[in-house]
Amino acid sequence: MxxxxxxxxxxxxxxxxVAATSTELVKQIKLGLDLKGGFEILYQAEPITPGxxxxxxxxxxxxxxxEARVNANGVxxxxxxPEGNDRxxxxxxxxxxxxxxxxxxxxxxxxxxxxxxxxxxxxxxCKVELTGIDxxxxxxxxxxxxxxxxxxxxxxxxxxxxxEITREVAKLGRNQLAIYLDETELSAPNVSYEINSKEAVxxxxxxxxxxxxxxxxxxxxxxPLKLTEKYTQSVGASLGQLSLQQTLFAGGLGTVLVxxxxxxxxxxxxxxxxxxxxxxxWMLLLGFYLINATLTLPxxxxxxxxxxxxxxxxxxxxxxxxxxxxxxxxxxSSLRAGSKNSFRTIMxxxxxxxxxxxxxxxxxxxxxxxxxxxxxxxxxxxVITNVAYSRLLLYMLIRSNKFNKPAYFGVKESEIREL
Numbered sequence: 001m002x003x004x005x006x007x008x009x010x011x012x013x014x015x016x017x018v019a020a021t022s023t024e025l026v027k028q029i030k031l032g033l034d035l036k037g038g039f040e041i042l043y044q045a046e047p048i049t050p051g052x053x054x055x056x057x058x059x060x061x062x063x064x065x066x067e068a069r070v071n072a073n074g075v076x077x078x079x080x081x082p083e084g085n086d087r088x089x090x091x092x093x094x095x096x097x098x099x100x101x102x103x104x105x106x107x108x109x110x111x112x113x114x115x116x117x118x119x120x121x122x123x124x125x126c127k128v129e130l131t132g133i134d135x136x137x138x139x140x141x142x143x144x145x146x147x148x149x150x151x152x153x154x155x156x157x158x159x160x161x162x163x164e165i166t167r168e169v170a171k172l173g174r175n176q177l178a179i180y181l182d183e184t185e186l187s188a189p190n191v192s193y194e195i196n197s198k199e200a201v202x203x204x205x206x207x208x209x210x211x212x213x214x215x216x217x218x219x220x221x222x223x224p225l226k227l228t229e230k231y232t233q234s235v236g237a238s239l240g241q242l243s244l245q246q247t248l249f250a251g252g253l254g255t256v257l258v259x260x261x262x263x264x265x266x267x268x269x270x271x272x273x274x275x276x277x278x279x280x281x282w283m284l285l286l287g288f289y290l291i292n293a294t295l296t297l298p299x300x301x302x303x304x305x306x307x308x309x310x311x312x313x314x315x316x317x318x319x320x321x322x323x324x325x326x327x328x329x330x331x332x333s334s335l336r337a338g339s340k341n342s343f344r345t346i347m348x349x350x351x352x353x354x355x356x357x358x359x360x361x362x363x364x365x366x367x368x369x370x371x372x373x374x375x376x377x378x379x380x381x382x383v384i385t386n387v388a389y390s391r392l393l394l395y396m397l398i399r400s401n402k403f404n405k406p407a408y409f410g411v412k413e414s415e416i417r418e419l
Contacts, residue, residue: 018278021282038092040231068138114128115127316345322409
């Protein structure tokens with residue numbers, strides 16, 4: 001009786017937690033652009049200066065700058081990653097005005113320091129001394145001067161390089177080191193002596209708001225590389241929502257049919273398998289939330305595949321238990337022997353699938369990696385729920401001595417052989 005109460009308590013607590021938290025948990029899961037709507041762009045990167053070299057550091061810095069631009073426009077958690085040696089892929093979901101954001105991304109805002117070295121009198125500041133690659137990413141800040149006005153400080157990567165430039169500029173009659181964003185002059189401070197420092201200062205009669213705006217413009221504008229769109233895919237919000245609804249309906253219908261089959265064919269074990277499967281789905285959603293994963297159509301495919309694999313683990317176990325019952329063993333002995341014999345088969349299949357998932361993760365890109373992550377996560381959770389948890393429930397139910405007839409497990413008396 002105590003074991004029956006323990007079984008009921010475990011089931012009630014499990015189902016209660018799932019029912020109480022599932023709705024909020026689903027709302028917290030991020031959707032990819034193929035489900036939420038948005039766009040994907042593949043950029044070809046080129047050096048800003050002729051003959052320049054594209055490095056992995058430059059690609060990463062450019063990706064960070066693009067992400068900062070997107071975040072500054074109110075778009076949360078864009079996926080912007082370098083690919084290969086000269087490409088950057090941007091996936092941005094949940095955007096209402098795609099064209100406006102694309103214009104912001106592709107606009108070649110380039111931060112430069114320029115001087116009049118070697119320039120004609122009417123040529124202005126024609127010589128580019130420093131470009132975006134020479135500045136620390138996000139290195140612009142504001143500070144208040146002793147006179148009360150606000151100024152902007154910019155952190156450079158090399159103090160030696162800045163010292164050499166300021167030394168040469170200080171010798172000129174036009175000794176300004178002008179600061180440009182694209183072709184817009186932000187400031188042209190005088191350089192009277194060599195500055196051996198990693199910090200450049202833009203001073204002027206700026207208010208705090210003006211200085212902050214200029215600082216943000218500089219931080220968003222210092223792209224180390226020039227970008228050209230090579231590929232664009234746009235998914236409308238309504239199309240994404242339709243895909244989500246159809247996919248969830250198909251997955252839900254398939255899951256319900258599988259649960260009905262398990263309960264009809266395997267009787268008591270089928271009911272336990274259904275409970276385990278519900279807990280498995282909940283834990284998988286919780287796993288998505290904890291690892292901050294973005295759910296895409298390939299991810300849902302991996303999700304549904306995981307449900308099938310979880311059911312398969314239960315089927316293997318229950319078939320082995322039924323085979324032991326048919327040989328004439330008691331229900332409890334059949335549970336022990338069937339669980340032991342099925343464990344190696346289940347683990348062999350899961351380990352093989354994990355290896356395949358790892359290969360997909362390390363070799364694949366984008367949505368393929370997402371598929372692999374969900375597949376591996378689902379296998380780990382399946383072992384917890386559909387091997388350990390379901391066997392615990394079945395063991396407690398059998399030990400309660402309330403369901404010890406082979407018929408409760410779908411085994412007919414005529415199928416049982418005498419020992």
